[in-house]
Amino acid sequence: MKWLNQSLFRRLLISYLFIFILGFGLIGIVTSISTSDYITDQKRQDMLQQATSINAIIHHSNVVTDDIKQTIEQLGQFLGSTIWIIDRNGQIVATSSMQELFMGEIMDDALIEDILAGKNRFQVMNIEEEDRPMLSVVVPWGTSEEIYGGIILHSPISGINTTVRNIREIIQWAIISGLVIVSVLVSYLSWSISKPLKKVEEAANEIALGNYKKRVEYHDSVPDEISALLYSFNRMAEKFHKIEEERDLLEERRNDFIANISHELRTPLTAMKGYLEALQDGLVKDKESQQKYYTIMYQESEHLNHLVDDLMDLIKLESREVSLDLYYVKVDDVLKKVFLHLEQAIQEKENNIQLLIPDNVPQLIADSVRLEQIFTNLIHNANKFTSNGSITGEIEVDSSHLIVTIKDTGIGIPSHDLERIWERFFKVDRGRNNRGRRGTGLGLAIVKELVILHNGMISAKSELGKGTAFTMKFPLYEQRKSN
Ligand SMILES: Nc1ncnc2c1ncn2[C@@H]1O[C@H](COP(=O)(O)OP(=O)(O)O)[C@@H](O)[C@H]1O
Ligand SMILES: [Mg+2]
Structure with missing residues (x-):
């Protein structure tokens, strides 16, 4: 054989x-x-x-x-x-x-x-x-x-x-011409099968060398089984290509992330080093200036602490390492508590607080600590970018959702930046951030992850110079079930 x-x-x-x-x-x-x-x-x-x-x-x-x-x-x-x-x-x-x-x-x-x-x-x-x-x-x-x-x-x-001999001869000729025709047909048949297979082999080799964009082109004339094979092959190549693209994107994001982290860490460290050197060299003589330098250095180290905390939080959230402690939560109580915490800071910027909360707000199954973190971030932002204005916390309920809105009458966000505020380290126009408004640029990224973890959605609306509103929608399905 x-x-x-x-x-x-x-x-x-x-x-x-x-x-x-x-x-x-x-x-x-x-x-x-x-x-x-x-x-x-x-x-x-x-x-x-x-x-x-x-x-x-x-x-x-x-x-x-x-x-x-x-x-x-x-x-x-x-x-x-x-x-x-x-x-x-x-x-x-x-x-x-x-x-x-x-x-x-x-x-x-x-x-x-x-x-x-x-x-x-x-x-x-x-x-x-x-x-x-x-x-x-x-x-x-x-x-x-x-x-x-x-x-x-x-x-x-x-x-x-x-x-009889004549008939035999006719049959002989028929067989001979039949053999020729069969040979031609078989050649065509095997060619039509082996050609696409050869193409698959070539494509597989190219893919093995890293060209994930390679696809096998074929006509409708190929046999069904072969076209099914080619279709599956192309789908597999497509999948590889996607995985490759995702890997590249991930790699790129990781590199960006590392570059951003380095930058964010270096800024306060450089500042602290500068002040330390000045103090060490005895360049700052009077007590008052020295005290000022110590205060700044303390603030810088506080900021560093903040940055590292936020970073750890975000990394854990993004790698899905965070699990929520879910209980029935009175969202209105949590919101009021956060406003109370931040009341002094809000008053310092001469902003007033408005609460629009209906009676009998249904309880939400949520992690109250994380909910508090979300509201703190948003209200803190609102206060940071608003002065002599007002900050509003509003709760609404529709048939299946609990809607929380944090609204301010501050400086607003340019529309072309509105999409980007959820990115890690993104800050609108770094120049406009004075010391009082200094942040890590991680707050909203963390907020978004936390809202998603609660099966909710968050969106932002803003008008430059008029104010900004963040709206969150949390599903109330557990409540609906029990009703
Ligand atoms: N209420 C707001 N009003 C105006 N700008 C805002 C507001 N909230 C967020 N932003 C913009 O979005 C950016 C990202 O916010 P965030 O992620 O919380 O970072 P951070 O507060 O640390 O700067 C801020 O730097 C700011 O430019
Ligand atoms: Mg913030």
Whole structure:
């Protein structure tokens, strides 16, 4: 079975040729045998008819007259056959071709018996002098009342054989041209299968080398199974490409993140180092200035602490390491508590607080500490960017949501930056951040993660110079279930 290890083309070709030759060979053999039988049978019928007709012409006489001799000679020529007349003893008494050498010869007993019984008889005779075999038919000579002997009609079998040979030749040619056609078809078939497979192989190699954009192109003409394979292959390549892109994006974000962290850490550290050096070198002499420097350094280290805390929080949130402590929470109470905490800071910036809270706010299943963190961040931001204005905390309830809005009348956010405020470290126009407003740029990123963790959504609306509003929507489905 060595050929089984060979190429698709050879396997297909050999299988097809084998099937074809076997099939057509069998058909050829069966056809030639049956046509030969059919033609022989037909020939026999014709000869029987002819022999019977000869009898009809000569049965008026029970002896072979010259007249009869002449008639059978003419009939023999006309029919292209040899006619013998035998008597009741089986002796040849006349021949159509004046073959004197057969005269007087005696036929075998079985034949004579059949004739005398009035039966017809067929047989293949090998006659001396005639080098080809003859098909012979024997019919009784005479009438139904009296049989005088027999009439034997010989016709060469070669006519039949020629016809059969012709048919065989036609079949041979059919097989040969069939083989050519089969070879061409098999070539096309194996080409149509192996070509896309080759393409898949090439594409797989390219993908293995890192070209994830590589796809296999194909026509609708490829067989279904192959097109299914190509489709799946392309889908797999697509998946690889996506994974690669996601990996690249992740990598890029990670690098950005690290660059941002370094920058954010370096800023306070550089400042602290500068003040420390100045103090160390004794450049700051008076107590008051020294105190000022210490205060700044303390603030910087506080800021660093803040930064590291926020960073850790965000990293944990983004890697889904944070799980919520869920209980029924009175959101209105949490909101009021946060405002109370920040009341002093808010008053310092001469902002006033507005609370719009309806009666009977349904309880939300939430983590109250995290909810407090969300509100603190938002209210802290509102206060940071607002002075001599107002900060509003509002709660609304619709059929399936609890909606909390923190609104201010501060400086607002330019519309082109509104999308970006959720990014880590993003701060609108760093220049406008004075010391009092200094932040880490991580607050809103943390808020967003926390809201999402609560299955909620958060959005921001803002108008430059007029104010900003952050709206959160938390699903109340647990409440709905219990109702
Ligand atoms: N209420 C607000 N009014 C105006 N700008 C805001 C407000 N809240 C957030 N921003 C802008 O979005 C940026 C990102 O906010 P945040 O993530 O909380 O960082 P941080 O407060 O540390 O600067 C802020 O730096 C500020 O530019
Ligand atoms: Mg903030």
